[in-house]
Amino acid sequence: MALILVIGNKNYSSWSLRPWLALKATDIAFDEVVIPLYTGAADKQRILDVSPAGKVPVLVDGDITVWDSLAIIEYAAERFPQAQLWPDDRARRAHARAVSAEMHSGFPALRNECGMNLHRPVGAKPLSAAAQADIARIQQIWSECRQRYGQLGPYLFGAFSAADAMYAPVVHRFLTYAIDMPGELRSYVEAMTALPAFRQWTEAGRAETLVIDKFEQD
Structure with a gap:
């Protein structure tokens, strides 16, 4: 099952950019789900459905859910060591x-x-x-x-x-x-x-x- 990365609007969402770029630039495959920010209760509920924190980005890997940009990057670094997201030294x-x-x-x-x-x-x-x-x-x-x-x-x-x-x-x-x-x-x-x-x-x-x-x- 592919990773799923839930992000906000690319124009505005700086926190979404961080893990998205970490995954994309190191060729870690994932499916992208965009939920527009600040557009009403329905989209807010869509975010809450994947993360009780009520914020994006969120990474879903099977039954594992990770929220917060840096936590997602750390998870990806452990899950895909070949991506070398952190320096070897x-x-x-x-x-x-x-x-x-x-x-x-x-x-x-x-x-x-x-x-x-x-x-x-x-x-x-x-x-x-x-x-x-x-x-x-x-x-x-x-x-x-x-x-x-x-x-x-x-x-x-x-x-x-x-x-x-x-x-x-x-x-x-x-x-x-x-x-x-x-x-x-x-x-x-x-x-x-x-x-x-x-x-x-x-x-x-x-x-x-x-x-x-x-x-x-x-």
Whole structure:
């Protein structure tokens, strides 16, 4: 039985993007189910039917249900070790897990002020000091990873990993909101945007026609 990944709108759902990209970019087969967000009680119930948390993404593997983006990625890494979602080297793996967990739990100002919206015309907006601090910390993480592991490949830890999946929505945010980046980080962003799975999600998100007004206010 194939895995089933339940996700929200590709235009808006940054949390859905993370496990979707982790699976797709490493050739883990799954069936995709999209449940539109914020469209009414019926779709909300569809989400509750697969997860009592009432949120997406959700991974269903037979009688196993996993919710939360990072938990799904960890499950996939255990279930499909050949996908090499985490680096083989223990030190790199620990580093990758640490920055992924920091992404998972942090950067609230950037999330709130620069929501993921692939329909939004590219352009800067005024940001709070807290959001600017979030941006600076993310760029520090990326710079450190690229300096330490850049010789191993174009992604944060050389080869594509779960860490890249966790930061993929930030790549979109940096591009959408025209956030300035040092030159050494542009090559990382270019590598991510050239990734076929990243392009596939982006194109599908931009093709969506559903508009959620609460996410169109900036």
